[in-house]
Amino acid sequence: MQTDIHSDAEPELETSSPGQLRRRLALVLSLVLVVLVLAFIPPLINVSRLQRRIARNISLSIGRPVHFDRLSLTLLPTAGFTLENFVISEDPAFGYEPILRADEVHARLRLSSLWRGHPEFSTISFSEPTSVNLVHLADGRWNIQSLLFQASHIPAAPTAQRFAGPAPRFPYIEATGARVNLKLDQRKTPISFDQAEFALWEPQPDQWKLRLSGRPIRTNVAPGETGTVRMEATLGAPNKTTSSLVATPISLSGDWHDAQLGGITQFATGSDAGLRGDLSGSFGVEGTLAENKITAQIRLLNARRADFIPPAPLSLEARCEAHASELFHSFTDVACYWPPPETADPSTLIAAAQIPDVRTPETATVRISLPAVPASTFFNWVSVATPHPPLGLAGPGTLSGQVVWGLPDGTSANQTAARPGWTGELELFGGTIAIPNQPPVELGDILLDASQPTAPAKPRRGQPAVPVAPPAHDSFDLEPMELDLGGKSPATLTGHVDDSGYTLHLTGSVLPSRLLAVGKAVPQLGEGLASCLPAAEETGGSAARTAKPPETPIHVDLTANRTWGGPQSWCPAQASAVPGP
Numbered sequence: 001m002q003t004d005i006h007s008d009a010e011p012e013l014e015t016s017s018p019g020q021l022r023r024r025l026a027l028v029l030s031l032v033l034v035v036l037v038l039a040f041i042p043p044l045i046n047v048s049r050l051q052r053r054i055a056r057n058i059s060l061s062i063g064r065p066v067h068f069d070r071l072s073l074t075l076l077p078t079a080g081f082t083l084e085n086f087v088i089s090e091d092p093a094f095g096y097e098p099i100l101r102a103d104e105v106h107a108r109l110r111l112s113s114l115w116r117g118h119p120e121f122s123t124i125s126f127s128e129p130t131s132v133n134l135v136h137l138a139d140g141r142w143n144i145q146s147l148l149f150q151a152s153h154i155p156a157a158p159t160a161q162r163f164a165g166p167a168p169r170f171p172y173i174e175a176t177g178a179r180v181n182l183k184l185d186q187r188k189t190p191i192s193f194d195q196a197e198f199a200l201w202e203p204q205p206d207q208w209k210l211r212l213s214g215r216p217i218r219t220n221v222a223p224g225e226t227g228t229v230r231m232e233a234t235l236g237a238p239n240k241t242t243s244s245l246v247a248t249p250i251s252l253s254g255d256w257h258d259a260q261l262g263g264i265t266q267f268a269t270g271s272d273a274g275l276r277g278d279l280s281g282s283f284g285v286e287g288t289l290a291e292n293k294i295t296a297q298i299r300l301l302n303a304r305r306a307d308f309i310p311p312a313p314l315s316l317e318a319r320c321e322a323h324a325s326e327l328f329h330s331f332t333d334v335a336c337y338w339p340p341p342e343t344a345d346p347s348t349l350i351a352a353a354q355i356p357d358v359r360t361p362e363t364a365t366v367r368i369s370l371p372a373v374p375a376s377t378f379f380n381w382v383s384v385a386t387p388h389p390p391l392g393l394a395g396p397g398t399l400s401g402q403v404v405w406g407l408p409d410g411t412s413a414n415q416t417a418a419r420p421g422w423t424g425e426l427e428l429f430g431g432t433i434a435i436p437n438q439p440p441v442e443l444g445d446i447l448l449d450a451s452q453p454t455a456p457a458k459p460r461r462g463q464p465a466v467p468v469a470p471p472a473h474d475s476f477d478l479e480p481m482e483l484d485l486g487g488k489s490p491a492t493l494t495g496h497v498d499d500s501g502y503t504l505h506l507t508g509s510v511l512p513s514r515l516l517a518v519g520k521a522v523p524q525l526g527e528g529l530a531s532c533l534p535a536a537e538e539t540g541g542s543a544a545r546t547a548k549p550p551e552t553p554i555h556v557d558l559t560a561n562r563t564w565g566g567p568q569s570w571c572p573a574q575a576s577a578v579p580g581p
Helices: 002-044 048-062 145-152 261-269 375-385 512-521
Strands: 070-074 080-088 100-109 121-126 130-136 172-184 187-204 207-218 228-236 249-260 275-288 291-305 314-325 330-338 349-355 365-374 398-406 421-433 441-450 476-483 491-497 501-510 536-538 545-547 554-563 568-572
Touching: 048 070, 048 080, 048 145, 207 261, 249 261, 261 275, 275 314, 291 375, 314 375, 365 375, 375 398, 375 421, 501 512
Parallel strands: 121 172, 130 172
Antiparallel strands: 070 080, 080 100, 100 121, 100 130, 172 187, 187 207, 207 228, 228 249, 249 275, 275 291, 291 314, 314 330, 330 349, 349 365, 365 398, 398 421, 421 441, 441 476, 476 491, 491 501, 501 554, 536 545, 554 568
């Protein structure tokens, strides 16, 4: 019985095997044919007649003339077009340099859209190198505003929509290795965004998603370690009844990491300020392009000067916020807190600012407040800023005060002679100078306030008075402070600080040994001081010289001068120091 079953099944296998082989052979031949078609048909298709049509359609969609040298069709690995030497021309109101230039642009087709007779692109990729020029005019307009507004008027379905609908699906637009340049009117600035990666797509109807990352650089100096900026933004649909983008909703978040303080100062000013440290931060924008709130978190680690290593580098974390308006041209209610207000520690430093127009920085006002900084914290700041820290400064005192940078009261930016300057004062009280084997020097109250400006010259008799804005405060004065330096009465120290350096003036009765000990504890006071102190005095009108007792008080009238970054020199205001009474 089993033998009969086996003999019946064997003929069935023999008759089915040739059919399976034929089907497999047909499948293999079909695949080979498809590969041959994809490999050899594109060169036989003349796509040059489509070049003008594609260029015209792109021009109409973005509102700018578009040119490219060559168009080619590719079917492997995906179907699409390649555009070579692609250029988007600029609006003449913003100049004549192209807004975008790319060596190659790859546009990938959605194959399913070909059956409907309405081709759609799934991805548009700008290959390296790609150059983009952002132009900002004095009237506040940007060259990309019209591009965004034009794109918002074209009906489009979300990029990830699975099935085709009445409106074409918005493509995923991306670029790698791009360079973004900034121009102010017709002048190209050295500020650029290098190695930029860009992506734009439509996740929902009337909503655009933007992702951007790159390295900020200056093209006129050697590249510094400026780190990488990354941001992601969601833009809503603008008001289609007007030509303005001010009401466009925006939600943006980003971060700046791996930056060095020296590279950031070089990027901002064009020269290395001689500072070192690791800088990072995060930021966010919520609102509309016209009115929004900006928040930022800043972290600085191991900050110091480049020419020496301090005992303890400075590290800090600060939080800033601001209200932006007029397409990010005006910033009000700017405030930065160090440490951030959400921490348990009270804020040591608070900086506030009002910037009515970034195009006229002289109209800005900056206010720096020190509520009550412990003297030890202030002395740590000084030790980071100088290779010769005043290690002798001590005491449980505090530093407090407020200084303001801006136009003098009663003036406006429209006045020709008006220029911003400093006002306010800082006060350090409760500090001392510790001296080995001697009583400490009590500092009392140290007051540093804005210098009084020189009054304008009065007009001569018979000449009409010309309204002149009062000059600005551009320096600070150290108010007279008394120091017990071992003399019969306290000595007096005054000073003057400005953007070029500082001067100190010491007068009164001092004990040389105590004065030198103070100078050793505070190098900013003692550098070069020994050369100005007399070592002997003449007696009896004869040529004989007698060594002056080291503990005999003398009267001094000395002045020190130092330019920032230079040496300090003391010189007597009078011919020499003379014995005290």
